[in-house]
Amino acid sequence: MVTLAEVAQHAGVSASTVSYVLSGKRSISVATRERVEQSIQQLGYHPNAGARALASSRSNIIALMVPLRTDMYVPVMMEIAIAVATTARTHGYDVLLLTGEEGPAAVRRIAGSSLADAMILMDVELHDERLPLLRETDRAAVLIGLPADTAGLTCVDLDFEATGALCVEHLAGLGHREVAVIGEAAAVYERHTGFAERTVDGVRAKAQETGVRILHRPCEGGYAAMAQTLSRIFDERPGTTGFIVQNEAAVEPLLNLLRQQGRAVPEDVSVVAICPEQVATQASVRLTSVAIPAQEMGRRSVEQVVAKLSGRGVDEVELLAPELTVRESTGPAPV
C-alpha cells in the first residue's frame, strides 16, 4: 500500500506539502502541485481512510438508517437509498447502510465511534425512538419524513397535505362529488408514521372547501382485502365516483376489481394514485398520479446534511411540492 510519505519522497517534497496539495488548504506553486499530482498518479496512491479520519476527525461517511418495516413500499426506499448514495459521492462522501435491526442503539454507536460524520434517518415516526438520542448528539442529521416535534431538526419530505389537497382539487374540478380515499394498511396509521395522516388531512381540508364528500378507508394490500374494502365503500356511498389511492399494493387489485364489477375507468369512476411514477405508468390503466419524489428526497437530504457539515445550513423543514400528472384514469364525473 502506497503512503503519503512515499509520494512525498517520489516527488521530492515533504509529506505536509503532499497533504496540502490533496486538501487545497494552503497555496502550492503550480510546479510543485503538478509534480506531486504526477507522483500520485504514477504510484497509484490512495489516502488511507482510517488515518485520515483519525487525524482530521472526519470520516467522510454519512450513515443512512433504513428501518426494516415490511409495510413500507420497498422500491421507494431503495430509490431514496440509491439517490442518497450517488449524491453523497458527488460531495465526496460514502454511505454506510444501517438497518433497523439494531434500533436506536445504532445512533449511539455511530456517533460514539465517529464512524460517520452525519446521519440520514428514513421512515421517521411521529414519536421516533431515535430522536432523543439524536438530539443528544452533536452530529449533523437529516430526517426523511416528519416527526411530531421538529424543533431543532432538519427534515425533508413530500408535502403530503398539499398532495391530498391536489388530488381532491383535481377530482373536484372534474365534477366528482363523492370521493373515497383508499389508504395504507391500518398498521401504518397505528404506527403514526405521519405521512398517511397528513395526506388525509389535506384531503379533508380541500374537500370541505370544494364541497366534496370524503370516505376514508385504510386497506391492506392484495385482492381479498381490496375486495372487502371496495364493497364496503359502495355499500356506504353508492354514489362514489372518485378514488384516491395511497397504497401501492392496492392499486392493481382496485383496477381489476372495478373492471370485474363493470365500472369503467375513467368513464364511470376516476382514480388518482399517490405512488411512484413506475407504478402509475405500469398499471393496467395508466394512472393519473402524484409521484413520490424519491430521488429528490434522497438528493435534498444529502445536500442538507452536507451543508450542515460545512457550517452552512440551518434546521428547517423542507417540504417538496407535489406534482400531479394527468394520465388515463381520471375524467369528468358521469352525469
Add this chain to the structure above:
Amino acid sequence: MVTLAEVAQHAGVSASTVSYVLSGKRSISVATRERVEQSIQQLGYHPNAGARALASSRSNIIALMVPLRTDMYVPVMMEIAIAVATTARTHGYDVLLLTGEEGPAAVRRIAGSSLADAMILMDVELHDERLPLLRETDRAAVLIGLPADTAGLTCVDLDFEATGALCVEHLAGLGHREVAVIGEAAAVYERHTGFAERTVDGVRAKAQETGVRILHRPCEGGYAAMAQTLSRIFDERPGTTGFIVQNEAAVEPLLNLLRQQGRAVPEDVSVVAICPEQVATQASVRLTSVAIPAQEMGRRSVEQVVAKLSGRGVDEVELLAPELTVRESTGPAPV
C-alpha cells in the same frame, strides 16, 4: 468524546489492558476485566473507528456494490442488501453502500484507501468490468451472481439451471407437453447477466429429457409487451399449456391477459413463476413458484466473506438449491 486512555485512568489500569479487555487477545484477570467493563459503561466509551482502523489495519466494514441497472427487479436487490447489512452486523461489520455510478473505479478506491476490509458485488455480469480489478486486489470478495470465469473467485447464487429444470419437471409431471418460457427483457440477455441464460439452459436440458417442447421468448414488462409476446406464442404454438415466467413485471400482465382471453388458470393453462415469494403470493392468482432466496443469498455472501477475512474460507461457487412451492396456478394439462 471519551478515549481509551480516559477509560484506563478511570479503571486504574494501562491503556493496553483496556485494549486487551476489548479485543480479548490476551488473558485478563476477572477482577480487572470487570473493573474495566464497568468504567466503559460508566463513561459511555465507544472506540474511535478511525483510530482502530489505522492501528489494526482493519476497518470492520464490508463494501456492498449495487449497480444501478433499471432492468433488475428492485425489491430483490433491496432484500439482499438488507440481509447483507443485518448479517454483517451480527459479525461485527458495518456495510458501505456503493452504487454503480462510480463504476469499476470504486473497486480501486475502496481497496486503495482500505475503507473496507472486503467487498460483496451484486448483479455480476458474465464479463464484469470489476473482476480484473478485483483479482488485482488482495481484498476478500464475494460475488452474488456468476461470471463466465469463476477461477479464484467466491460466488453465491441461486442454482438457476436447477431452477429451470425444476419448473419443467413440475409441468411435465402434470402432463404438459408444450411449454413457453417468458423471460427477462431482451436487454438482460444482451448484457449477459448469466442467470437468465442459465435458467433457459436448465429448462432445455430437462425438456429434452422429459420430451417437452419449449418456446423461449424474452419480454419487457408491462401490458403492451406482454400482449404482443403472448399472441406470438399462441400463434406459433397453439397447443401451449404451460408457462414458465421469469420476469416480475410480466407476471400480472400475463395473468390478466390469459383471463381476458378466456383461458382459465390452472384449468386451461398452468403458470410457474420464478420470482420472490411476495410476488407469487400477492398476484391475482396465487402462483406456483420457485422463490428467489434473496435473504439467503445476502446472508451466505456475508458468511463467506467473514470466513475469508478470518483466514478460513475458500474460493468456491455456492449454488443455492431451488425450491418449488405448489400453489394455485398449476394443474394437470387439459386433455
Add this chain to the structure above:
DNA sequence: GACCACTGTCGAAGCGCTTCGACACACGAG
C-alpha cells in the same frame, strides 16, 4: 535601502488505537 507582507514549503506534534516485547509475580516440579 530597510522594512513589511505575502507566498510556498517544511518539521514536528499529535489523532486514539493496537500490539510487541518486557517484566513481575505466583506456582508446581525437581
Add this chain to the structure above:
DNA sequence: CTCGTGTGTCGAAGCGCTTCGACAGTGGTC
C-alpha cells in the same frame, strides 16, 4: 530452595494522516 513456566499487566512504538507554527525567499513600498 531454585528453576522454569505460565499468567496478567505495562510501556512504548508505531499506524498514515492533518495541521500548526516557523521560516526562507520574493517583491513591493516609502
